[in-house]
Amino acid sequence: MAAGTEEEAAARLRTGPRVPPEEAILGCRDVTKTFGAVTAVDDVTMGVEAGEWVAIVGPNGAGKTSLLNALNGFYEPDPGGQVFLKGEDVTGLPEHERARRGLGRTFQGLELFESEDVLENIKTTRAVHERPSLLEAMLYFGPGRRKEAESTRRVEEIIDYLELWEHRHSRIASLPLGIRRRVDLARSLALEPDVLLLDEAMSGLTFDEKYDMVRFLTDLHEQESLTLVMIEHDLEVVTEVSDRMIVLQEGGVIARGPPDAVTADPEVARVYTGVE
Amino acid sequence: MATDEAATDRIDSATEGEGTLRVDRVLTAPEEESVPIVSDKALPEILLDHVGEHGDDVALRWKRYGVWQEYTWEEYYDEVERFALGLETLGFREGDVLFTIGYNRPHQLWAWLAAQSLGGMAAPNYEDMLPEDIRDQLQLLEPNVVYAEDQEMVDKILLVADEVPSLETVVYRDEKGMFRYEDGLPPRFDLDDPPEIRSYDEIRATGTERRESGEVGGDYLPGRVEAIDPQSPAMLPPTSGTTGMPKRVQLSHFNFVNLANAAIEIDPLPKESDYFSYLPMAWVGEQMILIAAAFVGGWTANFPEQPETEMEDLREIGPEIIFSSPRTYEAWVADIKAKIENTSFLKRVVYEQSMKVGRRLAAHVSGDERDSDPPAWLRFVHWLFYWVSYRPILDKIGLKRAKNVYTGGGPLGEEHFSYYHALGVPLKQIWGQSEVCGFVTMHRDGDIQADTVGEVFPNVEVGITPEGELLVRGPVVTSGYYNMPEKTESAIEDGWLHTDDFGALTDEGHVKIFDRMDDVLELNDGTAVAPISVETKLKFNPYVKDALVVGDGRDYLAAVLNIRFDNVAEWADQRDIQYAGYRDLTQKEPVLELMREVVAETNADLDDPIRRFVVLFKEFDADDGELTRTGKIRREVVVDRYDELLAGLYGGADEIEMDVTITYQDGRESVEHGRMRVLEMDVDEVTD
Numbered sequence: 028m029a030a031g032t033e034e035e036a037a038a039r040l041r042t043g044p045r046v047p048p049e050e051a052i053l054g055c056r057d058v059t060k061t062f063g064a065v066t067a068v069d070d071v072t073m074g075v076e077a078g079e080w081v082a083i084v085g086p087n088g089a090g091k092t093s094l095l096n097a098l099n100g101f102y103e104p105d106p107g108g109q110v111f112l113k114g115e116d117v118t119g120l121p122e123h124e125r126a127r128r129g130l131g132r133t134f135q136g137l138e139l140f141e142s143e144d145v146l147e148n149i150k151t152t153r154a155v156h157e158r159p160s161l162l163e164a165m166l167y168f169g170p171g172r173r174k175e176a177e178s179t180r181r182v183e184e185i186i187d188y189l190e191l192w193e194h195r196h197s198r199i200a201s202l203p204l205g206i207r208r209r210v211d212l213a214r215s216l217a218l219e220p221d222v223l224l225l226d227e228a229m230s231g232l233t234f235d236e237k238y239d240m241v242r243f244l245t246d247l248h249e250q251e252s253l254t255l256v257m258i259e260h261d262l263e264v265v266t267e268v269s270d271r272m273i274v275l276q277e278g279g280v281i282a283r284g285p286p287d288a289v290t291a292d293p294e295v296a297r298v299y300t301g302v303e
Numbered sequence: 304m305a306t307d308e309a310a311t312d313r314i315d316s317a318t319e320g321e322g323t324l325r326v327d328r329v330l331t332a333p334e335e336e337s338v339p340i341v342s343d344k345a346l347p348e349i350l351l352d353h354v355g356e357h358g359d360d361v362a363l364r365w366k367r368y369g370v371w372q373e374y375t376w377e378e379y380y381d382e383v384e385r386f387a388l389g390l391e392t393l394g395f396r397e398g399d400v401l402f403t404i405g406y407n408r409p410h411q412l413w414a415w416l417a418a419q420s421l422g423g424m425a426a427p428n429y430e431d432m433l434p435e436d437i438r439d440q441l442q443l444l445e446p447n448v449v450y451a452e453d454q455e456m457v458d459k460i461l462l463v464a465d466e467v468p469s470l471e472t473v474v475y476r477d478e479k480g481m482f483r484y485e486d487g488l489p490p491r492f493d494l495d496d497p498p499e500i501r502s503y504d505e506i507r508a509t510g511t512e513r514r515e516s517g518e519v520g521g522d523y524l525p526g527r528v529e530a531i532d533p534q535s536p537a538m539l540p541p542t543s544g545t546t547g548m549p550k551r552v553q554l555s556h557f558n559f560v561n562l563a564n565a566a567i568e569i570d571p572l573p574k575e576s577d578y579f580s581y582l583p584m585a586w587v588g589e590q591m592i593l594i595a596a597a598f599v600g601g602w603t604a605n606f607p608e609q610p611e612t613e614m615e616d617l618r619e620i621g622p623e624i625i626f627s628s629p630r631t632y633e634a635w636v637a638d639i640k641a642k643i644e645n646t647s648f649l650k651r652v653v654y655e656q657s658m659k660v661g662r663r664l665a666a667h668v669s670g671d672e673r674d675s676d677p678p679a680w681l682r683f684v685h686w687l688f689y690w691v692s693y694r695p696i697l698d699k700i701g702l703k704r705a706k707n708v709y710t711g712g713g714p715l716g717e718e719h720f721s722y723y724h725a726l727g728v729p730l731k732q733i734w735g736q737s738e739v740c741g742f743v744t745m746h747r748d749g750d751i752q753a754d755t756v757g758e759v760f761p762n763v764e765v766g767i768t769p770e771g772e773l774l775v776r777g778p779v780v781t782s783g784y785y786n787m788p789e790k791t792e793s794a795i796e797d798g799w800l801h802t803d804d805f806g807a808l809t810d811e812g813h814v815k816i817f818d819r820m821d822d823v824l825e826l827n828d829g830t831a832v833a834p835i836s837v838e839t840k841l842k843f844n845p846y847v848k849d850a851l852v853v854g855d856g857r858d859y860l861a862a863v864l865n866i867r868f869d870n871v872a873e874w875a876d877q878r879d880i881q882y883a884g885y886r887d888l889t890q891k892e893p894v895l896e897l898m899r900e901v902v903a904e905t906n907a908d909l910d911d912p913i914r915r916f917v918v919l920f921k922e923f924d925a926d927d928g929e930l931t932r933t934g935k936i937r938r939e940v941v942v943d944r945y946d947e948l949l950a951g952l953y954g955g956a957d958e959i960e961m962d963v964t965i966t967y968q969d970g971r972e973s974v975e976h977g978r979m980r981v982l983e984m985d986v987d988e989v990t991d
Contacts, residue, residue, distance in 0.1 A: 146369075183368035188479075193611040195369065250482045 040282040040292055045271070046074035048111045052254050053130065053222045058097050058108035059278075060090075067093035068104070069278030074111075075222070080248050080255045082265040082286070085275035086298060091258045092135065094275065095224050098256075099132045100125045113221070131220025133211045135227040135258075141200045145191055145210050148199060149182050153217040185213045189243055205236030212243065223247075225257035229264060237261070241268060262299075266290055274298065324796045326766040326774060330759050330808045333747065338561075338568045338761040340778055345531035345556040347383070347420045349598045354380045360575055360601065363409050366608035366616055374409065382409070384524050386503070387417035388510030393448050393472045393501075397422030400444045400539065400785075404428040404437070404460075405452025407580045407606050410476045410503055412593055414450045419537050419556075420528050426539040426551060426785075427585040429932035430456060431925065431968065438463035439548055443786055444539065445469040450503075453477035457484075457500065461492045468496075476503040533557045538594070539785050540587040542737045543712075543931040545819070546939060551785035552587070552737045561778040562740045563595035565761045569745060570707050574601035577622040579701070581613045586933055587741040588711050588733070592626055595740075617701035624707045629715040629839075630934045632730070634867075635700050636722055637845035641870040645877070657692035660684050661725025668724040669751040685727065693726045702728055709733050711741065712933050714816060716839030720753040732756045734816060738800055739763075739779045744814045755813035765814055766799060772820050773806045774799040805833070822938055824855035830911055832860065834938075840908060844901045845870050849923050849930075851941055852913065853949055860909075861952045862916040863945065864898055865923055871897070886920045890980060894918070899982055912986045915952050917959060919945075920977030926966045948979070956981055 048054025051074030060068040067090045075081050083091050096102040098110055100122040109118045117125055126132070140148050186195060189209050199207060208228055215223060225244070229237050241264060247253045248268075259265050265272060266286040274282040274289060276298050282289050289295055353362070358377035365372050374382070395401065401418035403425055405411050415425035426444050428437065430452065437459055441449075447469055451457045457475050464470055475481055483489055484500045513519050533556040541549035578597055582589040597604050602624065607616040643654050664685045667677040677685075697703045708723070711733035723730040731746035734756035743765060746757035759765050763777035780800045783791030794801050805823055806816040817823065818833035825831050834852035837860065841850040849865035868885055871894060875882060882888040898918050906912035923929040929941050942949065944963070951959035960978045967973075 180368065183370075187368060190609075192369075192609045193615070246480060 036288065037292060037294065040284045040289060040295075044072055044074040044283070046076050048072060048074040048109070049114060051075050051111065052077040052113055053098065053256065054111045055094075055098060055104070056109045056111070058094070058104040058110065060093050060097050060102055060104055060108075066278050068097055071275075071278070071280055073273060073280070073283070075254060075256055077221075077254055078248075078252050079271060080269045081257070082269035082272045083256065083258050083275060084260070084262070084265060084272055089275040090278035091275055092226055093278070095132070095226055095256075095258060099130055099224055126218050126220070129219075129221035131215035131218050131223040133208075133215050133223070133225050133228050135230060137207055137211050139199045139207060139210060139214070142198060144196050144198050145194045145202075145213075146182070146186070146196065148210055149185060149213050149217050150178075152214040153178050153182055181219070182217060185216050188216075188246075189213050190239075203236075205232050205239070208232065208236070208240065209243070212240075216247075220253070222254040222256065225255060225259075227258050227260065229259060229261060237264065244268070262290060324774075324799060325769055326799065327769055328767050328808050330765045330812060330814065332565075332759045332761040332763065333812065336565075336568060336761045338565045340762055341560050341564060342533060342557055344560050345419070345528060345533050346537055346559060346594050346598060347416055347528040347531065349560070350376070350380055350383065350416060351525060351528060353598070353601060357574070357601070361603045363412075363604050363606070364620075365409050365606040366612070366619075369608070371605070371619075379409075379413075382413045382507075383416040383420060385507045385510040385514070386413050387420045387524055387527075388513045388519060389506035389508070390414075390417050390448065390510070391421060392509050392513070393474075393506070395421055395423060395448050398535075399423040399448075400446045401425045401448055401450060402428065402441060402444055402446040403450040403584075404430055404432070404456050405450065405476065405584070406430055406610055407582075407584055407589075408452065408476065409604075409606055411450065411452070411584055412604075414474075414503075415538070415594065419531070420524055422527065422531055422535070424536045424539055424553075426541075427590065428541065429583050429585045431932065432459070433926060433966065433968070434459045434462040436548075438466050440541070440551075441467040441470065443551060445786075447471045449473045449498075451475050454480035457481070461488065461494065461497070464492075464498055465494050465496070470498045472499045472501055474501050474503055474506055478502060478504075531556065533560070534782075536782070536785070538587075538590055540590055540737045541585060543933055543935055545931055545935055545937050546821070550787055550790055552781045553783055553785050554587070554590075554737075554740055554781055558740050558779050558781065559591065559595035560599070561762065562591060562742055562760065563599040565763075566591075566596050566742060566745075567600050568761060569747060572600060572602065572623055572707060576600070576602045576624060576706075577605055577620055577704075578602050578624040578626075579605045579607075579617050579620050579622040581607055581610075581617065582626065582628060583932065586628075586712065587737040588626060588735075591741045592624070614701065618698070621698075621701055621704040623704055625702060625705045626709045626711065626733075628712045628933060629710055629719070630713075632710055632715055632719055632723065633842050636719055636843070637848075637867055637870055639696055639700070640845040641873060645873065653692055654696075657688035658725055660688055661693065661727070662721065664727075665721045665724035668729075669720055669753040670724075673750075673752065689727055697726060697728065702726075707731075709745070711735060713935055714756075714835055714839055716836075716843050717753040718840070718843040720751075724751070724753075734804075734814060736802060736804075738781045738794065738802075739775050742779065743775050752811075752813055755809060755815050757814065758812050759814065765808065767806070767808055770820075771805050771807065771817075773802045773804045773814065773816070775802060776800065824853070826854055826860070826911060827856065827858050832911055837862075837905065837909060837913070838936075840905045841901065844904070846874065846897060847901055849936070851923075851936055851938070853942065853952075854911075857953055859914040860911055861949070862902065862913045863941075863948065863952075864901075864916060864918050866894065866898070866918060868922075885922070886975075886977060889918045889920050890978070895980055895982060899984070902982075902984055906984060906986065913984060914986055915981055915983050917948065917952060917979045917981050919948075920979055921963060921965065921975060924965075926968060927964070928966075952981060 048056045054074035056072045058068055058071045085091055097104045109116055112128055112130055194206055229240050248255055269286055272286050272289040274295050282292050282295050353376040359375050361373050362376040362379040363374040403411050418425045449460055451460055451473055457473055460473055488497055536553040537556045538554045539551040593604055605620045607613045664677050666672040708728050708730045733742055733745045735741040735743045744757045744759050766774035776799050803820050804816050805818055805820045818835045823831055823833055837852045838850040841847050846867055848867035851863040854860040866889055880891055880893055902913050902916055925932050947961050948959055958980055962974050962976050965973050965975050
């Protein structure tokens with residue numbers, strides 16, 4: 028490849044977002060997040076198209092989880108930054124409000140109720156989504172009952188989809204990591220998201236467990252047209268499944284584009300390997 | 304009662320066969336059991352009878368989305384009709400074969416009945432079969448339609464579809480993952496003439512449309528059912544394939560109906576009694592219950608949610624009728640024993656005391672004292688222990704409500720029998736094979752003998768040749784193997800079916816089975832040994848999952864053992880023994896010593912002890928051709944595959960190293976290297 032072409036290719040990886048954040052299903056403009064003297068996220072602008080599978084990669088401390096936290100409302104960005112969900116500015120909205128509007132999230136640290144069983148964990152999340160009126164809650168008939176039946180049906184469909192049948196009544200504390208990550212995914216699906224943020228959903232999993240997780244996510248993405256934004260360290264998985272990659276370093280975007288082009292980029296290689 | 308005084312009258316001696324076959328003795332059913340032969344009913348007709356007589360009774364249950372969904376007999380027929388009318392549009396005609404492969408689901412059952420209603424037959428297959436085995440069966444059966452449960456099974460069919468010219472349509476039930484096939488097959492299937500891929504729901508909807516548009520009237524399918532010849536084949540179950548590629552047995556409506564009538568006569572149960580369907584649907588015993596006994600008896604068949612939830616679902620249903628393979632009963636005993644070892648001191652003491660009482664009662668049920676009734680005090684103490692010990696145990700394994708409890712498909716050791724009788728479970732042995740609808744003999748209430756397989760079914764005759772081979776004749780016997788006339792000719796002679804089982808007929812009217820004719824081994828001193836009886840003794844120990852006993856043409860017996868991983872792993876964990884997986888665990892010194900104790904215990908009961916043994920570094924596996932899909936050892940294959948190992952066992956080696964090719968479910972292979980210690984038993988000490 029000629030030197031000029033290489034430069035052009037590299038330049039393409041360093042242009043702005045493909046979709047303006049305001050028109051994306053999920054996006055942010057000029058988002059910065061500082062903690063005292065530390066800048067965790069540095070002026071990031073990005074946009075994810077509906078039905079896309081975007082991977083956010085970068086070395087440890089690059090600001091990936093902070094960016095996810097800013098997107099889902101766990102952190103409020105520094106003044107001037109904006110977050111958009113389905114074309115709407117949701118910057119000031121709390122996390123649960125964004126969840127109600129279709130933004131789901133799994134956690135690297137698995138925020139599950141350890142002493143509850145799988146069914147209870149999923150149902151509890153679903154109940155937040157339901158939010159019955161006081162009257163419905165007090166009078167258990169009519170719409171309240173129908174709503175609960177529908178809710179139970181939805182939870183069972185998720186259990187079926189993620190093949191959690193045999194673990195339905197197992198306590199979280201007794202389950203291996205692979206199943207717990209699946210339960211975390213089930214909980215986020217209980218809120219019927221349009222966009223799902225996955226924070227290292229495959230971290231610590233064995234080969235078989237990763238295979239299963241990729242299978243479930245691929246089915247959700249292809250069959251249910253779920254938009255996925257994932258943080259993932261395993262570059263093999265990322266290049267295999269994602270449509271686009273965004274590479275962060277020290278809080279800022281250093282490259283974005285199709286996985287093959289991004290992984291071939293010398294700057295990205297330098298960030299990952301430390302070799303000039 | 305133990306001795307049937309009329310039994311000796313039921314044994315005809317020295318009957319000369321009509322042709323060249325010599326039949327020494329013939330045994331028939333107890334005289335009081337009289338069941339008329341029915342020759343004018345096809346299986347779908349019985350289904351229609353149920354719809355007319357008690358259509359609102361529950362016929363089926365399937366756990367779906369965590370809830371037991373119920374289907375009445377009326378809904379059952381409705382499902383069969385919709386699918387049958389759809390199946391017909393795929394070109395399925397009278398005499399055609401519907402190839403089915405899948406887990407235990409009502410849909411597979413509806414598909415079978417739909418095929419039969421159209422005058423065809425169903426050929427069920429084990430869901431874990433490898434693609435090349437599926438190809439062989441497809442080529443033998445030449446179906447134009449295949450029913451496959453899910454994407455995994457559809458994929459296995461597609462991998463070999465190019466080699467099966469008859470195949471036109473694959474119908475799948477589970478939608479999961481199948482959306483990828485909507486716009487053509489994925490590129491990994493490079494087929495010249497790919498079959499159509501259609502969903503079960505789509506075929507069902509086509510049938511519904513035909514009915515609702517008036518294209519066919521409400522009397523169309525009942526008319527087709529009425530036209531079925533009861534002597535025509537209804538099912539083509541596979542043989543177990545212990546000696547090669549499984550054959551297909553033609554079993555007619557007549558075979559099934561008459562066997563079911565006899566079974567219900569022997570062990571009647573009220574309508575809507577629960578049966579739990581979890582044995583593979585390709586197994587003839589499961590077919591016999593699902594489409595014959597449950598039909599005739601009006602029982603409710605319950606299907607688990609998934610194979611993974613079977614045990615939990617079984618416990619929820621607590622069925623009255625249990626039919627399981629010996630492996631399941633062995634696994635339950637191993638599980639109970641392992642759990643008891645890890646329970647509190649008090650519970651262990653209660654269990655041990657209760658089992659002492661249980662064993663004494665078991666001796667009156669099926670042991671040495673079965674001629675006498677148990678004394679009142681023993682019955683009372685057993686009843687007391689039922690509430691504190693047996694009932695909680697039975698509840699854990701789903702046998703709390705079990706009344707008709709059977710094992711079949713292979714021999715279960717006497718120790719296991721006595722264990723269940725001690726718990727108060729009236730376990731009975733059934734003997735049969737695919738060629739006779741799975742049932743020829745069965746224990747009767749009050750006459751369970753742990754060392755026999757019971758008495759003959761009504762209308763059936765069991766004969767024995769001078770060589771000791773058992774023969775069967777009667778309305779349960781197949782008309783032959785599908786598309787294999789030469790095999791049929793060698794299996795059926797003068798109306799007698801050669802069972803290839805080596806056995807005996809007792810004066811009490813029972814049948815005894817020692818082993819397969821070809822498997823009985825002869826030591827160099829002329830002693831004949833039935834290896835299966837030694838293997839079942841070894842498997843009574845909770846730490847042994849499988850065993851192969853060898854010695855034909857040798858001076859002594861030797862064994863190859865498989866550990867029961869879960870139990871041995873727990874045993875090792877309690878002793879802080881570190882190991883890195885199955886292979887490593889099998890060769891740990893303490894584990895080998897544990898196995899030495901197991902073999903020593905077994906040797907104490909043997910005239911010819913096991914002198915040397917190894918613990919194999921891998922499990923015997925059906926995917927490697929070492930077991931049949933029902934879990935029986937394919938002795939010839941295993942002996943051939945491990946000839947190096949057996950040479951080492953008899954060659955005095957202290958350690959054996961070997962490579963073994965492992966086959967995965969999708970057909971991939973890898974070579975595993977293993978090193979095994981050979982253990983020598985101190986036989987003199989044991990036999991003294």
